Amino acid sequence: MARVAKPKPQKTLEQTLWEAADKLRGNQEPSEYxxxxxxxxxxxxxxxxxxxxxxxxxAELAADGLDAEAIAEFLEDRDEYTSQNVFWVPETARWEYVLGRAKLPTIGQDIDKAMDAIEKENASVRGVLPRNYGRDGLDKKRLGELVDLIGSIGFTSTDDHGADDVLGRVYEYFLGQFAGKETGKDAGAFYTPRSVVKTLVEMLxxxxxxxxxxxxxSGGMFVQSAEFVKAHGGKRSDISVYGQEFTDTTWKLAKxxxxxxxxxxxxxEKSDDSFVNDLHPDLRADYVIANPPFNVSDWWDAKLANDPRWKYGTPPKGNANFAWVQHFIHHLSPxxxxxxxxxxGSLSSKSGGEGEIRENLVRAGLVDCIVAMPDKLFFNTGIPVALWFVSKDRGGNGHRERQGEVLFIDARKLGTMESRRLRVLDDDDIAKIADTYHAWRNHDGGYEDVxxxxxxxxxxxxxxxxxVLTPGRYVGVEEAEADDEPIDEKITRLTSELLAEFDRGAELERIVREKLAGLK
Structure with missing residues (x-):
């Protein structure tokens, strides 16, 4: 019987781009390529x-009966693109033009000119696109090969890569590959896995x-929030987006x-420190959604000593976790x-006054819900995390009966391993968490402890x-299914099943021995 060849597994977008980046290994530092x-x-x-x-x-213009000259004129009308949220791309920046110059020694300069042309025509990215492709230290032959490889990836709305947080995904994958190197240690601060972002958004x-x-x-929280609005029949303009980012290259990538x-x-106007130089001091947001860097130890500045944000206690200088929590609360609308x-660690730590701050937050009725998440959700750190929800409006929107309560959800058993090192939550997992929260928040939502x-x-x-706010302390243990089988009958049944397995094992051993003897 002819052996059927297994189909080669499809490379993911991230794997393809890692191969692309690998072409530059030895010519560029990982942080550069x-x-x-x-x-x-x-x-x-x-x-x-x-x-x-x-x-x-x-196709639309041809269907309307326009002649070739009129069609050509419309095709160069930038408003026909920008009105559809599509970038106006000048001719010398279009991919087919750049690809046609991939083998030329001037390819680096051509890419720099393309970036200049795009910025000139599109104000939203002015001053943020990467440059310096024409620098002497960047091997132009390898750069041309990189252009060829990226040219094989499709990003239209019908492609797999057309509707996602593409740059964030790719950057996260790269940081994961660099794990252990200096460039990879802060990936958690850069990019939040999509299933975690989606859980936050579905709950909020x-x-x-x-x-x-x-x-x-990279702005992934905003991307998912906008997708949520769109999925529920709204327009992206229904939400106003405000953000801040400390690292300049990351700020540019978010833009x-x-x-x-x-x-x-x-x-x-630029990247900056949210604690020392809050770029939105007067903002009071309806929703704060964030994944701040974990356990930052060098965040403190003398200017912050009597900051009005520390209403529930001054955070310890050696850990920014509760500085972030209070910064979020400070920026919430009523x-x-x-x-x-x-x-x-934020759920139980008592060092540096963190226990007192946590107690003050609970007593003030701000803590709404704590969700313990599964491990291995992040590309390059296995650190377990929790989702916190705090609210200033616990007395409204059907929430009155929940005053004086905190909802604890233990979701550590949810999720499936996508690879040996990465777990993801699917839509059913996310719905289980979000639906439980919504049922609890609405007093007529049919909530019951599980x-x-x-x-x-x-x-x-x-x-x-x-x-201490660790969900495992509160939720108890899962109820075991009722077992009504009498103990003597169970022992007889299990003994019979075990002996049957022994017999099956002996038969398999006999067959294997015969096969091996036949090979001599």
Missing amino acids: KHVVLGLVFLKYISDRFTERRTALE EPYSGRVYDPACG MNLALRGIEADLG KGTAGFVLAN PGFAKAATLDEIEKHDF
Whole structure:
């Protein structure tokens, strides 16, 4: 019987781009070549979307009976593209033009000129696109091969890579590959896995209003929030986006990422420290959604000593976790809710006054819900995390009966391993968590405690646990299925099953011995 060849597994976008980046190994430092690749991905992405819109527009105009001259004129009308949230891409920046020059020694200069042309025509990315492709230290032969390889990836709306946080995904993958090197150690601060972001967004439900992330990384929180609004029949303009990012290259990438999606965002005029130089001091947001860097130890500045944000206690100088929590609360509107990721240590730590701050937050009725998440959700750190939800509006929106309670959800058993090192939550997992939260928040939502998974704990119960907020302390153990089989019958049944397995094992051993004897 002919052996059927197994189909080769399809390479993921990330794997393809890692191979692309690998072409630059030895010629560029890892911290440099990821920016080389990401700039080209951006160029290819906007060019593919431009070409897709151009093709559709040409078909529309032909169907309307316009002649070739009129069609050609319309095809060069930038408003026909920008009105559809598509970048206007000048001719010398279109991918087919760049690809045609990939083998020339001037390819680096050609790419730099393409970036200049795009910035000139599109204000949303002015001053943020990567440059310096023409520098002497960048091997032009390898750069040309990189252009060829990226040219094989499609980014239209019908491609697998056309509707996602593309730049964030690729950057996260690169940081994961660099894990252990200096460039990889802060990946958690840069990019939050999609299933974690989606869980936050599905629980917060930001249908409209002001959305704020003061540690916005590549802007993935905003992308998912906008997708949520769109999925529920709204327009992306229903939410106003505000953010801040400390690292300059990451701030630029966020601007690029949001521009790709047609999301207008106020990320400030530059990158900056959210604690020392808050770029949105007067903002009071309806939703805060964030994944701040975990356990940052060098965040303190003398200017912060008597900051009005520390209403519930001055955070320890050696850990920024509760500085972030209070920064989020400070920026909430009177009806606002925040959802954010913190390391599990934030649930129980008492060092530097953290226990007192946590107690003050609970007593003030701000802590809404704590979700213990599974491990291995992040590319390059196995650190377990929790989702916190704090709300200033616990007395409204059907929430009145839940005052004096905190909902604890233990989701550590959810998720499936996508690879040996990475776990993901699927839509059913996310719905289980979000639906439980929504049922609890709405007093007529039919909420009931689920042993081993969810528990609405009172202030007295939390006080008995000394204001430690680890969900496992509250949810108890999962109820075992009832077993009505009498013990003597169970022993007889199990003994019979075991002896049958022994017999089966002996038969298999006999067959194997015969086969081996036949080989002599």
